[in-house]
Amino acid sequence: MSILSKIAAGLAITVALGAVPALADPLFTIRTADSARTLDVTADMMARVGSVTYRTILPGTDGAVHEVKGPLIQKLLDEAGIDAANYMAVALDNYEIEVPAEDFKAHGAIAAVEVDGKALTVRDKGPAWIVYPATDNPALADPLYESRSVWQLKELVAQ
Amino acid sequence: MTALRTLLGKLPLVRFPIILALFVIMLPVSYLGLAGIADGINNRLYFSARLEEASRLELEATTFFSKAEAFAEGDARRTQKEVGLALDLFWSRVDVLSTKSYRRIQEDEALDEALITELLSAMPALEQAAATLRQGKPESYRDVGAFARRYRERIIAFSDDANKARRKRMNKAVETHLKSVTTLKRIQIAYVVLGVGAVIYVLTELYLTRRLNQRLGRSIAENRQLLFTDHLTGIGNRACFENLLKELDAVPQADFSVIYFDLDGFKQVNDTLGHAMGDTLLKHVASILVATHKDQAAASFRFGGDEFAVLLVGGPEEASSYAERAVNRIARPAVLAKNIVQVSASAGFSHMRDLSAGEATDALMRNADLALYAAKSAGRNCVRPFAPPMLVGHERKVRLEKALSEAVRRGAVDVVFRPILDLRTFALRAVEVRPAWTDKTYGVIAPAEIRAIAEDGNLALELSAGILGKAFRALGPRVLQRIPTLYLDIPENLLSQPTFAGHLCRLLDEFSIERGRLQLELRRAAKPDYGETYLASIRRLRDAGVAFATKDIGRAIDRRNRLANLDFGTLKLDRALVEEVSRSERSRGVVAGLAVLARQMSAAIVAQGIDSTDDLKRLRQMNIALGEGRALSPVLSPPELVKRLDEGFGAFDAVTREKGAAPGDVAPDVIVKRENRTVADVLPDKFAGFGAAL
CATH class of the missing domain: 3.30.70.270 (Reverse transcriptase/Diguanylate cyclase domain)
Incomplete structure (x- = not known):
């Protein structure tokens, strides 16, 4: 199945479901475990925080180098005013994994929302995907970081 | 066996390189071991994550189907958006499972790989079926239901197989983990063994070095003992x-x-x-x-x-x-x-x-x-x-030895002549060639002392040859012609020096001295060595026409002379004997006997040390042919000798007669010659011991 037909199909369902995502709709949520602090990450906010672009290999794909774009997660954490040692990354499919704060502070993990200039949808692991700059830093090309590269990110919960 | 021994012999040399090589080998081995463990862990993570993803296919499919069915049946809690999200997640899962790395694992684990391909191509159809869903309209679920019925069994089996494969992998991971622990332990043990080996090596080296040093010390002590012991007698050296x-x-x-x-x-x-x-x-x-x-x-x-x-x-x-x-x-x-x-x-x-x-x-x-x-x-x-007085003589001896050695080498020892006259006619019949040397400190040194010092300082050869050469040069061939015989006093053991005879023969050659003109007076040596060289020297000199003289009667009739074919051409009468001639009848008897002996040996007889006219008279009466002494002529330098030869020795003879006896009293056929009595007589008292040894 070609990408074109996939896009066509995607368009068809969004049209069919009448659910064109508004700019204010949250892509994912950052919160503390008790939900005392919560930040819904929206496209607006991302535009405000600013994005970075990496060229890197993406896990769960066929190994080609892609250009990914999205805000540094650390910036979003700063925005939310949350600073924890570890975070639980939860996906739409309820995949969960603990990510240390270091990955955001030091390794520059981003919440990718665009791959090769195309906004991610749920079907292609969107709307947000934790991505590490593995091409720039070969130490990150590792199954450990791959397992932390959560796609279809739903929540980032401070532990 | 020998190879093994050679190897063991070289062990001390190779110990250290072996330890070093073991460490060098151990480094990559342990690195590879650790890398293997790390790879194992990475692989497990990789496989485990992908199989887990695969096993979730069932969950996503079932969620979508049940949500779609509930929505169609009119469940108020279900919304179209929710159903859409469930479909998206299902679709995304299928999409992920269709990528290369996931497919490889499905292939490895013999999962129903074809299912994923079919699902991926059926997804747009499923989407269309989902689009027909209407809330509260159960029949709108028909198409989705048909899809569910068609694939559910295979999806469940696929997820189940993935789960089983994952569990199997996990079990295997435990095994690998145990193996990794074993590998780590081995690496650790190897390092511990190496470490212990290195420590033992160092300790062994220290021990061996100490033992070696001890052995060396012992051996030095033993050798010192040997070094300080006289091997023959066992007393100290x-x-x-x-x-x-x-x-x-x-x-x-x-x-x-x-x-x-x-x-x-x-x-x-x-x-x-x-x-x-x-x-x-x-x-x-x-x-x-x-x-x-x-x-x-x-x-x-x-x-x-x-x-x-x-x-x-x-x-x-x-x-x-x-x-x-x-x-x-x-x-x-x-x-x-x-x-x-x-x-x-x-x-x-x-x-x-x-x-x-x-x-x-x-x-x-x-x-x-x-x-x-x-x-x-x-x-x-x-x-x-x-x-203490011994020291004085000692000092004199030491200093003279040094000074004479220099003088001999410089050619500074002069030559003088003691004329030997015919006691009947007072004509010159021979000269004795003598050294003359004046030391800066000790003044004129007597010829006998010069000879003695030269002998002790191993200078006799240079001295003898030196003054002889000087004599030849100083007199020249014409004067030499007028002197029938030359006497040279040498220590007997000079003949044991291999170069002496040759040296002398070359001198005779150089100055064309005829056969029979040179006579060597052999002075008895302290430790004569009548070896091969001695005999060879005698032969060579005799062949060159050199004759020998002695005042040692015992020596003259010694049987060894026959062995050496040593014939004496002159028998000299010692001055001690000559001095007695005037006083003692017995001495006159001895002298007369010796004269007969000399005649029997066909040897000339020369009286030495005729210092008084009385002695001269007696000797002439006794028919002694030749003689020397103060009563006849003093010692002469080369120019004096030449002068006296020209003037004739008779003049001196006349003076002697004027002073002493009347000419008639002197028997013309008596000869006297003068020589040193003993060396001791001419040396200072302190030097007495020295002279006696000659």
Whole structure:
């Protein structure tokens, strides 16, 4: 199945479901475990925080180098005013994994929302995907970081 | 076997490289081991994550189907958006499972890989089916339901298989984990073993080095012992003695003497009874020296040859008494290996108090040596203490030796001539060639002393050849023609020097001296060596026309002369005998007898030391043909000799007659010649010992 037909199909369902995502709709949520602090990450906010672009290999794909774009997660954490040692990354499919704060502070993990200039949808692991700059830093090309590269990110919960 | 031994022999050399090589080998081995473990962990993570994803396919499919069905059935809690999200998630899962790395795992684990391909191509159809869903309209679920019925069984089986495969992988991971632990342990053990090995190696090296050093120390100590022991007699050697003396130098107010012993007649024992006997005798003497001081603090040493020394603690009286006893014991006949051997010993000693201020103990060696010399001069088989005047002679000897050595090398020793006249006609018949030398410090040195010093300083050859050459040069061929015979006094053992005869023959050649013109007067040597060289020298000189002279009657009739074919052309009468001629009837008898003997030997006879006209008269009466002495002519320098030859010796003869006897009293056929009485007579008293040894 070609990408074109996939896009066509995607368009068809969004049209069919009448659910064109508004700019204010949250892509994912950052919160503390008790939900005392919560930040819904929206496209607006991302535009405000600013994005970075990496060229890197993406896990769960066929190994080609892609250009990914999205805000540094650390910036979003700063925005939310949350600073924890570890975070639980939860996906739409309820995949969960603990990510240390270091990955955001030091390794520059981003919440990718665009791959090769195309906004991610749920079907292609969107709307947000934790991505590490593995091409720039070969130490990150590792199954450990791959397992932390959560796609279809739903929540980032401070532990 | 030999290879193994060679290897073991080289072990000390290769120990360290082996340890180093083991470490070098261990590094990559442990690195590869650790890398393998890390890879294993990575692989497990990789497979586990992908199989888990695969196993979730069922969950996502079922969620979508049940949500879609509930929505169609009119469940108010379900919204179209929710159903859409469930479909998106299902679709995304299928999409992920269709990527290459996921497919590889499905292939490895024999999962229903075809299902994913089918689902991926069926997804747009499913989407269309989902689009027809209407809330509260159960029939709108028909298409989705048909899809669910068609694939559910296979999806469940797929997820189940993925789950099983994951569990199997997990079990395997536990095994690998255990293996990794084992590998780690092995690496650890290897390092511990290597570490222990290295420590043992270092300790072994230390131990071996220490043992080696100990062995070296022991061997040095043993060698020192050997180094300081005289092998033959087992007593100390010279090095040991000198060492001890040096150590005693550091002892304040040490009270001891050094006694030197020298055997008399050892050489004869060695020559006649053999070296083995000589060795036995030396051991015998050593045992006497040791036994004689057994109750005293003393040590005995042998310096090589027949020289011994004893270091005796105590005053000079003790040294004197000890030396006397030892000399007496040595002089007793001894039965050695069934031979009765009799030798004697001379001893000289010096006590610490003989040393002047500032002198070190090794001056005792010089003192003892001088005292020993005195003992030998005093006739051997006796003991002499050191006395300071000996030093004067010693100093003179040492300085003259040095000065003469330089003079001989520079050619500064002059030549003079002692004319030998026909006692009947007073015509010149021969000259004796003599050295003349004046030392800066000691003035004119008598010819006999010059000869003695030269002999001691090993200069006899240069001196003899030097003055002979000088004589030839100074006189020139024409004057030489007018002198029938030249006498040259040489020490007998010069003939044992291999170069002497050749040297002399070359000189004779160079100045064209005719056969029979040169006669060598052989002076008896202290230790003559009648070896092959001696005989060869005699033959060569005789062939060159050189004749020999002696004043030693015993020597002249010695049977060894026949062996050497040594014939004497001249018999010289000693001045001691000549001096007696006027006084003693008996001496006249001896001289007359010797004259007969000389005639029998076809030898000329020369009277030496005719200093008085009385003697001259007597000798002329006795028909002695030739003579020399102050009564005939003084010693002459080369120009004086030339002058006197021109003027004739008769003039001197006339003076003699005017002074002394009437011409009629003098029997014209008597000859006199003058020579030194003994060397001792012409040397200063202090030098008496020196002269006596000649």
